[in-house]
Amino acid sequence: MKIAIDAMGGDFAPGEIVRGAVEAANAYPVEIVLVGRQEAIEPLLRRGGYREEAISIVHAPEVIGMDEHPVNAIKEKKAASIVVATELVRDGKAQAVVSAGSTGAAMASALLRLGRIRGVERPAIGSPFPTLKGVSLLTDAGANADCRPGHLVQFAQMGSVYAERVWGMPGPSVGLLNIGEEAAKGNELTQEVYGRLLGSGLNFIGNVEGRDVPAGKAQVVVCDGFVGNVVLKLAEGLAGALFAMMKEEFQAGLAAILLPGLRKIKRRMDYTEYGGAPLLGVNGVAIISHGSSNAKAIRNAIRVAKEAVEKDVVGTIARVLHEKSQGKEEGKEDEK
Amino acid sequence: MKIAIDAMGGDFAPGEIVRGAVEAANAYPVEIVLVGRQEAIEPLLRRGGYREEAISIVHAPEVIGMDEHPVNAIKEKKAASIVVATELVRDGKAQAVVSAGSTGAAMASALLRLGRIRGVERPAIGSPFPTLKGVSLLTDAGANADCRPGHLVQFAQMGSVYAERVWGMPGPSVGLLNIGEEAAKGNELTQEVYGRLLGSGLNFIGNVEGRDVPAGKAQVVVCDGFVGNVVLKLAEGLAGALFAMMKEEFQAGLAAILLPGLRKIKRRMDYTEYGGAPLLGVNGVAIISHGSSNAKAIRNAIRVAKEAVEKDVVGTIARVLHEKSQGKEEGKEDEK
Numbered sequence: 001m002k003i004a005i006d007a008m009g010g011d012f013a014p015g016e017i018v019r020g021a022v023e024a025a026n027a028y029p030v031e032i033v034l035v036g037r038q039e040a041i042e043p044l045l046r047r048g049g050y051r052e053e054a055i056s057i058v059h060a061p062e063v064i065g066m067d068e069h070p071v072n073a074i075k076e077k078k079a080a081s082i083v084v085a086t087e088l089v090r091d092g093k094a095q096a097v098v099s100a101g102s103t104g105a106a107m108a109s110a111l112l113r114l115g116r117i118r119g120v121e122r123p124a125i126g127s128p129f130p131t132l133k134g135v136s137l138l139t140d141a142g143a144n145a146d147c148r149p150g151h152l153v154q155f156a157q158m159g160s161v162y163a164e165r166v167w168g169m170p171g172p173s174v175g176l177l178n179i180g181e182e183a184a185k186g187n188e189l190t191q192e193v194y195g196r197l198l199g200s201g202l203n204f205i206g207n208v209e210g211r212d213v214p215a216g217k218a219q220v221v222v223c224d225g226f227v228g229n230v231v232l233k234l235a236e237g238l239a240g241a242l243f244a245m246m247k248e249e250f251q252a253g254l255a256a257i258l259l260p261g262l263r264k265i266k267r268r269m270d271y272t273e274y275g276g277a278p279l280l281g282v283n284g285v286a287i288i289s290h291g292s293s294n295a296k297a298i299r300n301a302i303r304v305a306k307e308a309v310e311k312d313v314v315g316t317i318a319r320v321l322h323e324k325s326q327g328k329e330e331g332k333e334d335e336k
Numbered sequence: 337m338k339i340a341i342d343a344m345g346g347d348f349a350p351g352e353i354v355r356g357a358v359e360a361a362n363a364y365p366v367e368i369v370l371v372g373r374q375e376a377i378e379p380l381l382r383r384g385g386y387r388e389e390a391i392s393i394v395h396a397p398e399v400i401g402m403d404e405h406p407v408n409a410i411k412e413k414k415a416a417s418i419v420v421a422t423e424l425v426r427d428g429k430a431q432a433v434v435s436a437g438s439t440g441a442a443m444a445s446a447l448l449r450l451g452r453i454r455g456v457e458r459p460a461i462g463s464p465f466p467t468l469k470g471v472s473l474l475t476d477a478g479a480n481a482d483c484r485p486g487h488l489v490q491f492a493q494m495g496s497v498y499a500e501r502v503w504g505m506p507g508p509s510v511g512l513l514n515i516g517e518e519a520a521k522g523n524e525l526t527q528e529v530y531g532r533l534l535g536s537g538l539n540f541i542g543n544v545e546g547r548d549v550p551a552g553k554a555q556v557v558v559c560d561g562f563v564g565n566v567v568l569k570l571a572e573g574l575a576g577a578l579f580a581m582m583k584e585e586f587q588a589g590l591a592a593i594l595l596p597g598l599r600k601i602k603r604r605m606d607y608t609e610y611g612g613a614p615l616l617g618v619n620g621v622a623i624i625s626h627g628s629s630n631a632k633a634i635r636n637a638i639r640v641a642k643e644a645v646e647k648d649v650v651g652t653i654a655r656v657l658h659e660k661s662q663g664k665e666e667g668k669e670d671e672k
Contacts, residue, residue, distance in 0.1 A: 027509065031596070052419070085591075092383045094512070131577070132577050132580060142515060143523055145515060145523035145524075146523045146524050176567060179478060179481060179561075179562055179565040179566065179569075186481055186562070187481035187562045188481075188482050190562075209565075209566075209569045209573075210565070210566040210567065210568065210570030210571075210573055211569040211570065211572050211573030211576070213570055213573060214570070214573045214574045214577035215573055215576075215577065223566075224523075225503030225515075226515055226522070226523045226526075226563070227562070227563060227566055228395065229515040229545075229546070230513060230515065230545075230546040230559075230563055230566070230567065231546065231566065231567075231570055233515075233545045233546030233547040233560075234546030234549060234550070234567055234570060234571065235546075235551060235570065235574055236546070236547050237546060237547030237548065237550045237551055238550045238571055238574050238575070239578065240547070240550070240551075241468050241550035241551065241572070242575065242578055242601065244468060245468070245601045246597070246601060249597040249598075249600050249601055250594070250597045258586070258594070260589075261582070261585040262585075263357045264585050265578065265581045265582060265585055265633070266603065268581060
């Protein structure tokens with residue numbers, strides 16, 4: 001299996017990206033294609049320490065920055081690393097793409113180069129969210145700021161496939177992120193989605209509130225991309241604020257004693273541990289890693305990409321959505 | 337100044353509510369009217385220890401539960417403690433009402449009994465949100481699940497008045513909660529609101545993202561009530577999850593050493609310290625305290641209610657909104 005890595009994407013690219021790719025090539029039975037500026041990548045590989053046949057470079061001279069408009073950048077920079085890496089998947093030269101660069105650019109590349117899985121209205125970002133019980137999948141984590149009810153139902157379907165296939169959670173529980181437990185609670189969007197999820201055949205456990213997300217009440221948490229993005233960034237900011245307060249409140253001596261425990265907590269809170277966020281609904285495996293990814297995060301993202309390929313997440317989503325649309329057709333005929 | 341307290345509202349009512357009211361009566365130059373079941377309140381007051389002329393009871397035999405439909409409950413239970421307490425404000429027998437009961441019932445009582453300030457389209461909940469820099473006001477924190485752009489602009493105006501008057505923050509910075517820093521980011525709602533806030537005359541500092549909220553980037557954070565409610569409950573849940581993880585990771589001996597520092601952090605994170613959430617835009621001072629309020633939280637809520645009365649938050653909101661609408665009229669004339 002070949003996995004294409006955007007070697008130029010991320011705060012610590014290309015150094016940490018290449019290092020993570022080397023670690024992954026040593027840890028898993030995968031071949032890595034590093035996509036980016038050859039002259040930047042080659043020196044990083046010179047120290048060796050890996051199976052040479054497992055890593056190759058595809059030169060891509062351009063880079064898309066974090067602050068560029070994704071769709072415009074994709075159109076203008078046809079030789080950008082994320083574009084070229086995604087094209088390797090489109091052309092069957094790689095089975096998955098991993099990037100720690102601009103999420104928007106990765107999504108735009110995937111949409112424009114791979115397209116959507118048939119039947120998918122809006123691809124979504126599925127983000128791992130660490131909880132007291134392990135991890136949940138938050139989807140949509142930011143791809144679609146304005147959503148219609150049908151979109152959220154598909155997010156739930158795609159997220160369930162991912163959690164079941166890649167994380168091994170059979171029939172994962174699905175919660176609708178809302179502002180109250182009762183069916184009638186929420187805004188127009190969630191009120192409508194609630195009824196549709198009830199009839200979706202998914203393991204829908206009802207509404208979950210903000211406080212239920214870190215508690216791990218649902219394995220798949222469904223929301224529109226605006227809310228999902230706010231949730232994800234708030235959680236990041238709040239964890240950071242709490243650790244900052246600890247530094248202020250505990251003297252240096254005490255902080256040293258605490259460090260091992262705090263590190264464990266940080267690791268539990270750290271979603272890079274869970275190996276990046278899948279773009280759900282695009283016609284190929286595309287995994288986004290956090291912008292501040294270090295080598296370990298990249299290695300984990302590559303592991304997740306490998307599993308998504310092996311477990312055929314894309315084919316399964318296509319099949320599930322096809323069955324749902326068939327079911328609808330039959331339902332319509334029944335009504336006649 | 338008289339302040340009416342819903343003695344029956346909250347997880348620890350009436351015990352903690354009465355205790356908090358007694359503390360407030362001893363600490364501040366206010367008179368307290370405890371509204372609720374006389375037979376439940378009287379025994380709690382028997383132990384004395386307060387200025388007797390400062391505390392009186394108004395009997396209200398009914399109670400609205402946390403799970404009742406707010407508007408229906410208000411209409412059916414005309415003798416409910418929150419309804420009677422709010423009517424004291426309407427009738428000029430008290431200058432403010434404080435409740436730790438159902439937020440929905442408090443909002444419905446305020447809307448139906450006090451009405452809106454002239455010019456206010458939608459009253460909102462302003463919730464204190466603890467940050468690394470102190471505290472911000474998050475508004476709307478849950479009253480309006482679906483909002484139009486004009487609503488958010490008014491939330492910003494009302495929130496600014498509150499932060500300036502009650503918290504003494506001159507020209508408080510206003511941030512629009514969004515999913516990116518640039519003006520073009522966001523959903524249809526926030527994209528429209530951005531431009532309107534630019535021209536609002538407020539100290540608008542632009543978009544703030546989820547991670548900027550706990551960092552304290554803006555003193556007033558504006559969002560629709562769906563997002564605000566999710567943010568508030570997520571923050572609560574996440575802080576709880578982090579403390580739970582600490583208990584798991586640190587041995588008992590270490591935990592004892594940590595306790596004083598952790599308590600300080602908990603206190604910094606604890607929004608009951610900031611004295612409850614004002615209902616902004618209703619025609620009277622109404623303060624909601626957390627459902628799990630203890631005596632201290634109630635005392636703080638009473639202090640805040642007193643300050644909102646003294647600083648004439650209601651009159652100031654009315655004046656500011658009137659000036660804005662005058663400005664608009666003049667603007668329209670200019671256009672002709």
